[in-house]
Structures are given as C-alpha cells and as structure tokens.
Amino acid sequence: MRPSDPGYWKPPAPPVGWPERDPMPEVCSTDPRPADAPGDPSAVVKLLTALRAGGWTAEVAYSRGPERAVRVGTYKMTEHFGVWAAAGHPSGYRVMARYNRTVGKEWAWDIRIWLPGERKPRFRHALISDLHEFIGVRGSVNLAWFKGIHAREEDKAAKAKAAARNRVTRKEGAS
Numbered sequence: 001m002r003p004s005d006p007g008y009w010k011p012p013a014p015p016v017g018w019p020e021r022d023p024m025p026e027v028c029s030t031d032p033r034p035a036d037a038p039g040d041p042s043a044v045v046k047l048l049t050a051l052r053a054g055g056w057t058a059e060v061a062y063s064r065g066p067e068r069a070v071r072v073g074t075y076k077m078t079e080h081f082g083v084w085a086a087a088g089h090p091s092g093y094r095v096m097a098r099y100n101r102t103v104g105k106e107w108a109w110d111i112r113i114w115l116p117g118e119r120k121p122r123f124r125h126a127l128i129s130d131l132h133e134f135i136g137v138r139g140s141v142n143l144a145w146f147k148g149i150h151a152r153e154e155d156k157a158a159k160a161k162a163a164a165r166n167r168v169t170r171k172e173g174a175s
Contacts, residue, residue: 016073023075025065029082033062041107043128044081044099047135054135056085056095067102077103087116091139097131125153 002008027034040048040060051058061082066075078100085095098110111131114122123146126134130149134141 018068018073022068023066025063027062027064029061029063029080031063037062037064038079040081041099043107043109044083047083047097047128047131050132050135051083051085051095054089054138056089056135057087058083058085058095064103079103089139092116093134093139095131095134097128123149125150 027037044060048058048060061084062080063082064077064079067078068074069076081099083095083097083099085093087094092115094114094116096112099107100110101107109128109131111126111128112122112124113126113131113134114120125146126149134145
C-alpha cells in the first residue's frame with residue numbers, strides 16, 4: 001500500500017482521557033476501620049502522642065482508594081493515615097498531617113499548619129521533624145520560624161534542580 005492509495009491514511013485514535021467521575025474510595029476516613037486495614041504505623045502513633053501531650057485534641061483516620069496516576073486514564077491504589085489536631089489549643093493553630101503511600105511503596109508525610117480565619121494560606125513546607133519541634137514548643141513560634149523552613153525547602157529545591165541540570169548523561173555507545 002502506498003501513501004497515495006485510498007485508506008492509507010487513517011484518522012488518529014482519540015486520546016485517552018480521564019473518566020467523567022473518578023472511582024469511589026474503598027474506605028473513607030469517616031468509615032469504621034475495616035478488619036484488613038493495617039494498624040497505625042509507629043510514626044503516626046508517635047505524632048498523635050506528641051500532639052495530645054502538647055495540649056491538642058487530635059484524632060487519626062484511615063482511608064484507602066484509587067488515585068489518579070501519572071499516565072492519563074490510569075489509577076494507583078493509595079492508603080492514608082490522617083492525623084488532625086483540632087481547635088481548642090491555646091496557640092490557636094490547627095495541624096493536619098497525612099501519612100500516605102501508594103500500596104507497596106514507602107510512606108511519606110504531607111503536613112499543613114494554619115490559623116483558622118487567617119487570610120494567609122496553610123503552611124505546607126514543614127517536615128515531620130519541624131512539626132515535632134512545633135508541637136514541642138506548643139505552637140509558640142513566630143513568623144521567622146515559618147520563613148526559615150520555607151527558605152530551607154526553597155534552597156533544597158533549587159539545589160536539586162541545579163544538580164539535575166548539571167548531571168552528565170552518557171549517550172548509548174559512547175566510550
């Protein structure tokens with residue numbers, strides 16, 4: 001068949017897209033914990049104990065369900081342990097720390113610290129060690145504490161970007 005023959009050129013296949021609705025989670029954080037759910041990881045228990053000792057009212061919830069993956073139209077199964085420290089603490093701060101993972105992979109923290117009613121966004125740059133420091137001083141930090149963490153994380157990202165840009169890649173067949 002030649003390019004000038006009828007039927008040689010076919011219209012391209014339609015691109016794969018996301019469905020109109022994502023699948024529902026298997027277990028929501030408001031559901032009772034199922035029997036097959038893992039127990040609270042030690043990192044979650046340690047954080048919960050520290051929050052309660054620091055005067056926060058804190059709770060843990062578990063959820064599991066499909067989440068959009070990198071490739072369009074595909075999903076990955078994820079698990080989350082959410083730790084919420086509610087209002088009522090003298091500092092006024094609230095804390096949300098989510099310990100999550102793609103099933104079969106390593107766990108990672110996603111942390112938010114905020115003051116309700118403030119126009120400023122939630123602080124998202126803290127590591128778990130920063131959160132434990134924050135809890136240790138019972139939320140008695142000033143703006144410089146937040147700015148220091150933000151600067152450290154921005155510097156870390158800039159160094160990673162520079163390292164990736166300066167990385168030497170060898171081409172196949174080069175000696």
